[in-house]
Amino acid sequence: MLGYCDDSHLDRVEALRLDPALAPTLWTRADAVVLEVSPRGVLADSAGEPARRAPHEPFDPERHLLLGLVTGVPYFAALVEDEAPVVEFRIAAMAWDDTLRDAVTTTLALSNWHRESRFCSKCGSLTEVALAGLVRHCASCGRDRFPRTDPAMIVAVRDADDRLLLGRQSVWAPGRFSLLAGFMSAGETLEACVRREVAEEAGIVVGEVTYLASQPWPFPRSLMLGASAVALTTSIQVDQRELEEARWVSREDLDQALATGELSLPANVSIAHRIIAAWRAGELPKP
Ligand SMILES: [Zn+2]
Numbered sequence: 001m002l003g004y005c006d007d008s009h010l011d012r013v014e015a016l017r018l019d020p021a022l023a024p025t026l027w028t029r030a031d032a033v034v035l036e037v038s039p040r041g042v043l044a045d046s047a048g049e050p051a052r053r054a055p056h057e058p059f060d061p062e063r064h065l066l067l068g069l070v071t072g073v074p075y076f077a078a079l080v081e082d083e084a085p086v087v088e089f090r091i092a093a094m095a096w097d098d099t100l101r102d103a104v105t106t107t108l109a110l111s112n113w114h115r116e117s118r119f120c121s122k123c124g125s126l127t128e129v130a131l132a133g134l135v136r137h138c139a140s141c142g143r144d145r146f147p148r149t150d151p152a153m154i155v156a157v158r159d160a161d162d163r164l165l166l167g168r169q170s171v172w173a174p175g176r177f178s179l180l181a182g183f184m185s186a187g188e189t190l191e192a193c194v195r196r197e198v199a200e201e202a203g204i205v206v207g208e209v210t211y212l213a214s215q216p217w218p219f220p221r222s223l224m225l226g227a228s229a230v231a232l233t234t235s236i237q238v239d240q241r242e243l244e245e246a247r248w249v250s251r252e253d254l255d256q257a258l259a260t261g262e263l264s265l266p267a268n269v270s271i272a273h274r275i276i277a278a279w280r281a282g283e284l285p286k287p
Contacts (some may be wrong), residue, residue, distance in 0.1 A: 002213035002226060002274050008102035010075065012068040014134060023066045023132035026074035027059040035067075035103060036078045037111040041086030042104055050087050050104055065114065065133030067106055070099055077107040077133070079114065089218070094269040108218030113147040116220075121145065148221060154181040155194045155227045156275050157206060158287040159234050159248060164279055166263075167202060167238075167246035176264050178272045180246070181224070194229050202246040203237030206230065210285055212278075215271035226271045230287045251280055 016022050026032060034053045036043040045051040055064075055076070067075040089108070093101050110133060117136055120127050125140035136145045156179055157165035166177040182197035184190070191209040198206045212226040236246050249257070257263035266272040278284050 002271070002278060004213065004215040004271065005098040005102040005105070007098040009070050009099045010068045010102045010106070011070070012106075012134075013066070014131075017066070017131040017134055023061065023064065023076075024059045026066065026069075027055050027064060027076065029074055030054070032074040032076065033070075034064075034076045034078050035107045036080045036082065037107050038080050038082045038084070038086060039115065041089065042107055043080070043082060044085045044087045048085075048087065048092060050100065061129050061132075065110055065129070067103055067110075067133075070103070075103055077111055079111055090267055090269055094267075105216050105218050109149070109216060109221040110147060112218065112220035117145060117148075149216075150183065150222045151190075151225055152181060152183045152217075152222050153190055153193045153197065153225045153227055154179050154272055154275070155198065155206075155209075155229050156212075156279055156284060157198055157202075157204060157229045157231050158279070158284070159231045160287060161250070162287055163248040163250050164254070164276070165198075165202060165204065165231065165236075165246060166249055167243040169242070170244040173264070175262060176266075177247075178266045178270075179275060180243075181272070182242075183222075190225050190227060194227050198229065198231075201239055201242040203233075203235065203239075204231050205233040207232045212275060212284070213271065217270075224271050226275050228275075228284050228287075254280065 032055050034055055035050055043051045063079040065077045067077055118127060120138035120141060120143060122143050123141040125138055127136040127138045130137040167180050168177045180198055180201055184193045194209045195206045198204050206229045208230045210228045212228055214226060215224045217224050238246050265276055
């Protein structure tokens with residue numbers, strides 16, 4: 001129901017990467033697919049879709065990162081410095097199949113990390129790509145570093161009447177509302193993060209927290225953990241540093257506000273959109 005890429009056929013072939021000949025050999029395959037990615041995003045074709053090219057230059061282990069195999073076909077991300085137009089991920093991604101969405105999301109997250117992680121965080125030496133893009137290795141101190149993912153939570157808080165808590169930030173377009181969200185602090189559990197953020201942002205005390213689904217969000221490399229939570233209190237006290245406004249909505253309230261244009265919701269590529277849709281359809285666990 002809420003899974004982001006449950007039907008993806010991208011196999012990251014992590015065990016096969018121990019063979020240093022794997023990526024250079026796959027790069028020579030006539031059917032290999034390359035997604036080029038600049039610091040601004042994945043390069044687009046004339047239709048605005050991800051440009052899927054064949055390898056057209058010698059293999060460079062520092063720039064050519066193996067994403068994996070898609071039903072046997074090698075997929076690579078190629079780091080480029082290019083001013084060409086890029087894919088509007090937030091708009092285009094929901095129309096893609098799970099495999100393409102997985103490949104593009106992985107390309108963005110991986111390239112963002114590699115571009116920022118050239119130097120060893122322990123000794124400061126220049127690092128090199130290993131395991132066909134899965135790791136950066138420091139030959140100076142021997143340390144391996146793996147791509148970092150930053151967890152954040154996004155939560156559907158409901159009260160006893162199954163109303164949903166929505167909030168908006170002042171920087172958003174007028175009328176735009178979404179679920180409450182926030183980054184996890186070091187050492188924090190998902191449940192504790194939900195309770196802390198909802199209390200900080202809206203003054204609501206939350207009881208039981210249930211995990212729903214996750215979504216990698218490659219700006220630059222987060223993992224959104226979607227949750228459902230039961231509100232133990234309903235009186236809203238907004239922390240203006242985090243939110244401009246928060247409100248409880250029933251399904252009827254939301255239908256009406258959407259119909260009049262008073263309120264708008266996040267784009268359908270986001271897990272927020274899908275969780276809200278599931279609540280409207282009565283598909284979330286009852287509070
Ligand atoms: Zn080092």
